[in-house]
Amino acid sequence: MTIVATSAPVAAPESSQSAISWGAILAGAAAASAASLCLFVLGSGLGFAAVSPWSNAGVAAGTFAVSAAIWLVIVQWLASALGGYVTGRLRTRWVGVHTDEVFFRDTAHGFLAWCVSTLIAALLVGSAVVGTVSTGVQATTSVLSGAAQGASQGAAQAAGNISDPSGYLVDTLFRPVSDQLPPTTPATNQGDVRTEAGRIVATSIANGEMTDADKAYLAQLIAARTGIPAADAEKRVNDMLAQVEAAKTKAKEAADAARKAATTTMLLGFVALLIGAFIAAVSAALAGKLRDEDVPSTT
Template identity: 50%
Template sequence: MSPYSVDSPANVFEGASTQSGVSWGAIIAGAAGAASLSLVLLLLGTGLGMSSVSPWAREGASATAIGIATILWLSFTQIAASGLGGYLAGRLRTKWAGVHTDEVYFRDTAHGFLAWAVATLVTAALLSSAVGAILGAGAQAGSAVAGGAATAAVGASAGAASSASQSGTAAGSGPLSYFVDSLFRQDAGTPVSNPSDAGTSTVSASPSQDRTASNAEVTRIFVNSVATGALPPEDTKYVAQVVSQRTGITQQDAEKRVSDVYAKAEAALRDTQAKAKQAADAARKSSAYTALWLVVSMLIGAFIASFAATYGGRRRDL
């Protein structure tokens, strides 16, 4: 038997000791091909997705259709890119002489998996901003649900009221501005009392400044009442006095108007709170589902890359 024969035990031992079982050049080449194709397909999917979204209501694809299409496209991207990378890694690797068939199969599988792993890391580095946005959306949605949207709404109202009182202008942008304005509506032909006639304002204060100050004060009262859950009787009476003075209606009618408007304002803020919670919960679930489907598609890609590498390795050894 020739000492250089493949079947020689000495030759097998020598080859096993001097020849590496990992072809990093083939792995890097396969990873580069997979990462490039993955990036191209992701950009293409983004373009197709943006083209299917319409800024007009009841036009374009629905959110459900876009979500399903995104999942399918991510799966297709992983299959195509991982298959290409695995095949290149298996086809370009070094031919191992005198290695058992099972060992060759294992090495080819490992080459495909390593090519997929390197490509995944490269793609994640290139798309770190997108991955961070997905994870950040879920974290922010969860904190929004835990913190409660009512606090944010009340804080915005308080900020608007404080800004109005400090700037000397009417608070026209806060959530409670509409309801505060509705308190001081007057019927046609109703005489309006001048605040200065009752001695409730200083000589230097103009009627517009009085109205601005009273609007801001009533807004602060409503904000505090919404936060505590009820409008105290003394606040109801005081606000009714201001309304009666501004509109000319009786104290009894003013108290009824205050109660009715406060109930409407509280219901509107509670509805805003419920919608904010629903939106935050929907964002949290969407982020969770997206992350889960990304994991599933990546596992599919790892399997496809390993399988394609074994196929490419067999073609290489023919």
């Protein structure tokens, strides 16, 4: 009787070499961040050239937002491709590793390089936002301090200040007929009447509407000050309120357009980031394959 001895399979020893090449990842992330910075500077220059402060000149806000989002996709595509390729070519060669495992490691290296470069960009953007907020807080403090000092000068000066948003509307209410003051109204009371009317208009704008009592009283002040009939004074009040509502509507339309543009930019920016992660992983896998093929034979 013959006994055949069989040997149990011996597992391959675990390699002491790390599967992650952090040097290659950091190098790829640095290349991607630098490329992103250069492309963002180029995009900012093109954006400033496209917009214009003049009406009927330059691109619209919606077109600018879409163009900015498309440029973000291009930036992510090019920068991620460069970073992933640099990572794949500089990573440590793995000897005795299955090709499927090599492919996975290469894609993981490209993805990690994209992650590091994105975190670097987020830190830079965050520091810029913090600086902007700090500057805004300092400016607000200065404005509040100046406002507290100027409040003691009286409401009459505030009503005549060109920075008062209701100043022009109040001026239109008290424009006399044929540029002549009624002889029954002393000119010395002009400041007091305008101040009172200015408070009525400012309160109505803050509340969103003017009460019927305020409308009637304001029309009486206008009729007494300008000498026009009561019906014409009421028409001036209604015309002024119509201008206020038109300004509110225009502001809401501008805010809605800005909201839509921001939404479009954020959604396309999210898509751009996903594209960047995919491109970085694919570029690293391709570069790693090329690196392994370029290894000279030892025969």
